[in-house]
Amino acid sequence: MARRKAAPVVAPLPGLARLAPTQQRSRERFERILACATEIMAEKGSEAFRMSDIVERSGVAFGSLYQYFPDKAAIIGTLAERHNAVGRDCVRRDLAAVTAPRDLHPALCRIVDSYYEMFMREPVVRDIWQATQADRGLQKLDADDMAVLSGLLSDAIRRVAPGVPAATLATFSALTMTLIAAAVRHAITLPPKKARQVLMQFKTMLPNDLAGLA
Amino acid sequence: MARRKAAPVVAPLPGLARLAPTQQRSRERFERILACATEIMAEKGSEAFRMSDIVERSGVAFGSLYQYFPDKAAIIGTLAERHNAVGRDCVRRDLAAVTAPRDLHPALCRIVDSYYEMFMREPVVRDIWQATQADRGLQKLDADDMAVLSGLLSDAIRRVAPGVPAATLATFSALTMTLIAAAVRHAITLPPKKARQVLMQFKTMLPNDLAGLA
DNA sequence: CTCTAATACGAGAGTTTATCGCATTTTACA
DNA sequence: TGTAAAATGCGATAAACTCTCGTATTAGAG
Numbered sequence: 001m002a003r004r005k006a007a008p009v010v011a012p013l014p015g016l017a018r019l020a021p022t023q024q025r026s027r028e029r030f031e032r033i034l035a036c037a038t039e040i041m042a043e044k045g046s047e048a049f050r051m052s053d054i055v056e057r058s059g060v061a062f063g064s065l066y067q068y069f070p071d072k073a074a075i076i077g078t079l080a081e082r083h084n085a086v087g088r089d090c091v092r093r094d095l096a097a098v099t100a101p102r103d104l105h106p107a108l109c110r111i112v113d114s115y116y117e118m119f120m121r122e123p124v125v126r127d128i129w130q131a132t133q134a135d136r137g138l139q140k141l142d143a144d145d146m147a148v149l150s151g152l153l154s155d156a157i158r159r160v161a162p163g164v165p166a167a168t169l170a171t172f173s174a175l176t177m178t179l180i181a182a183a184v185r186h187a188i189t190l191p192p193k194k195a196r197q198v199l200m201q202f203k204t205m206l207p208n209d210l211a212g213l214a
Numbered sequence: 215m216a217r218r219k220a221a222p223v224v225a226p227l228p229g230l231a232r233l234a235p236t237q238q239r240s241r242e243r244f245e246r247i248l249a250c251a252t253e254i255m256a257e258k259g260s261e262a263f264r265m266s267d268i269v270e271r272s273g274v275a276f277g278s279l280y281q282y283f284p285d286k287a288a289i290i291g292t293l294a295e296r297h298n299a300v301g302r303d304c305v306r307r308d309l310a311a312v313t314a315p316r317d318l319h320p321a322l323c324r325i326v327d328s329y330y331e332m333f334m335r336e337p338v339v340r341d342i343w344q345a346t347q348a349d350r351g352l353q354k355l356d357a358d359d360m361a362v363l364s365g366l367l368s369d370a371i372r373r374v375a376p377g378v379p380a381a382t383l384a385t386f387s388a389l390t391m392t393l394i395a396a397a398v399r400h401a402i403t404l405p406p407k408k409a410r411q412v413l414m415q416f417k418t419m420l421p422n423d424l425a426g427l428a
Numbered sequence: 429c430t431c432t433a434a435t436a437c438g439a440g441a442g443t444t445t446a447t448c449g450c451a452t453t454t455t456a457c458a
Numbered sequence: 459t460g461t462a463a464a465a466t467g468c469g470a471t472a473a474a475c476t477c478t479c480g481t482a483t484t485a486g487a488g
Contacts, residue, residue, distance in 0.1 A: 025485085026435070047350050051476060061437045066477065134348035136261050143403075171411045175400065179419075182396030186389065189357075197385045204426055205393075205419050212418055239454085240466065265445060275468045280446065 030068050032058050037075050042124040046131035049076075076131045077138050083118075083125050084145040090114040091149055095156040101210050104157065108176065109203045115184045116199060126188060146181070150174040157210065164213045172213055176206070244282050246272050251289050256338040260345035263290075290345045291352050297332075297339050298359040304328040305363055309370040315424050318371065322390065323417045329398045330413060340402060360395070364388040371424065378427045386427055390420070 036058040041049050051072055055062055069075050094110040097103060119125055132138035153173040157164060183202040187195040250272040255263050265286055269276055283289045308324040311317060333339055346352035367387040371378060397416040401409040 029435090045350070050474090052474095055438095062439095062477075063437050063479085064435075067435070070477095072476070130347075136259070168411075171408065172415055175397065175412050175415055178396055178400040179393055179416075182392055183389065186392040194385065197382075198389050201386055201389055201426070202393075205421065207419065212415070243466090264443095266443095269469095276446080276470095277448085277468050278466070281466070284446095286445070 026068075029058075029060055029064070033060055033065065033068060033075070034079060038079060038124055038128075041079075041127045041131070046076075046127040046134070049131065073135050073138055076128065076135070077141055079128050080132045080138065080141060081145075083122075083128060084142070087115065087118065088145070088148060088152070090118065091152050095152055098156045098160055101160050103160070104210065105206060105208050107156070108180070108206045112180055112184060112199055112203060112206075115180065116187055116195065119184065119188045120192075126185075129185075146174070146177060149177045153177060157213075161210050161213070164210065168213055172207075180206075240282075243272075243274055243278070247274055247279065247282060247289065248293060252293060252338055252342075255293075255341045255345070260290075260341040260348070263341075263345065287349050287352055290342065290349070291355055293342050294346045294352065294355060295359075297336075297342060298356070301329065301332065302359070302362060302366070304332065305366050309366055312370045312374055315374050317374070318424065319420060319422050321370070322394070322420045326394055326398060326413055326417060326420075329394065330401055330409065333398065333402045334406075343399075360388070360391060363391045367391060371427075375424050375427070378424065382427055386421075394420075 033054060036054050037049070040053045040057065044053070051062070051065065054060070054065060054075075069078070091111055091114075094107050094114060097110075098107045129142075132142050150170070150173040153176060154169050157169060157173070179202075183199065187198050187202075190198060247268060250268050251263070254267045254271065258267070265276070265279065268274070268279060268289075283292070305325055305328075308321050308328060311324075312321045343356075346356050364384070364387040367390060368383050371383060371387070393416075397413065401412050401416075404412060
């Protein structure tokens with residue numbers, strides 16, 4: 001009955017997909033677009049990734065593409081956010097095991113390994129991450145993800161060492177997660193054997209106790 | 215009245231400027247282009263940086279621009295390489311002070327501070343660095359720079375601890391320089407007070423001795 | 429069956445990078 | 459100093475993309 005002018009679905013978050021379409025067929029196309037985007041990135045790298053490639057491979061027209069995603073960055077952002085979510089789950093799981101101060105170091109080591117293995121299992125994650133680094137809006141998405149990770153670490157430490165001042169803890173957590181990410185991103189550029197060496201070396205630099213925080 | 219077909223000057227290195235022009239006036243224009251590029255990046259950020267901006271501000275025509283630089287990346291690359299060179303000098307200077315194993319940790323701390331201060335003194339360096347991250351060719355330039363820095367650290371350590379195996383040393387140096395860069399890049403996103411805290415925290419994580427290497 | 433909203437479409441508008449042929453200036457050298 | 463050759467300068471426009479807009483098609487409720 002409504003005579004409204006075809007109200008275009010609005011993007012809920014900057015850098016991400018528009019509101020999920022209601023019809024079944026639409027949702028399939030939405031996933032198809034993301035799947036093709038992933039394939040293309042894996043094959044040609046983040047630099048050569050073009051909207052026209054998606055049109056060609058997925059069979060979805062330009063106009064339709066832009067009904068699902070407000071712009072190119074949104075496609076990359078949606079892929080990135082999915083992988084970030086996987087990473088957050090890893091971290092949550094590994095930090096859940098922390099029930100005493102001496103559990104912290106092993107947990108951080110496990111996070112390092114989890115992250116490295118995630119990149120090894122799906123090398124395209126690296127391309128997706130690189131693509132996010134090329135765009136200001138997407139950089140903020142990654143920064144937000146890092147903030148969440150940092151918060152998770154803070155929570156875990158607070159659980160086993162309630163006395164640590166909040167500001168000190170935030171500083172420590174943000175730095176630690178930043179360094180873990182940097183070390184892993186460095187490692188994945190190396191052949192596996194060297195990578196293992198680097199990560200082992202890195203683990204010895206991670207804090208063994210909470211002495212410096214109390 | 216020219217007759218011969220103008221032999222175009224050829225690029226000596228990928229990602230960098232073409233061969234330096236011979237005439238005085240040309241060299242001035244070359245510098246003028248770089249100066250304008252720096253200004254524009256400082257004002258509008260690396261994302262909004264356009265060739266047409268340079269044309270407008272510098273008064274150099276498109277055709278001339280492309281006589282000095284093979285492409286847009288080359289302008290960014292040339293700026294980046296200049297700043298990388300400054301950074302390498304800092305590192306060289308700070309590492310020159312290492313004459314005994316116990317000098318290493320203070321030297322690494324000084325490198326951290328030097329890097330942080332460089333970014334604080336010239337915030338545009340951050341924009342330039344971000345621009346390099348958006349381009350595969352320029353990423354390689356930065357990777358090469360990191361390799362040089364890593365080599366400098368290796369040399370310094372070898373001087374005071376000749377027994378360390380080469381492979382171990384290379385791994386350690388590359389990781390250490392990577393972490394320093396990551397920590398500083400993290401710090402510059404924070405307000406100065408927090409940044410100092412983070413960097414102080416980070417310094418405590420840097421290796422105090424060479425026990426793990428011998 | 430019909431009517432409306434949702435979905436689909438693709439030519440082309442709008443941007444931005446990079447090229448090409450020719451004009452102008454500088455240099456080398458008789 | 460005169461002149462040819464090389465170097466430098468120029469800007470319209472080709473080329474490569476992203477994204478929009480008006481319209482056609484399809485799904486689903488009544």
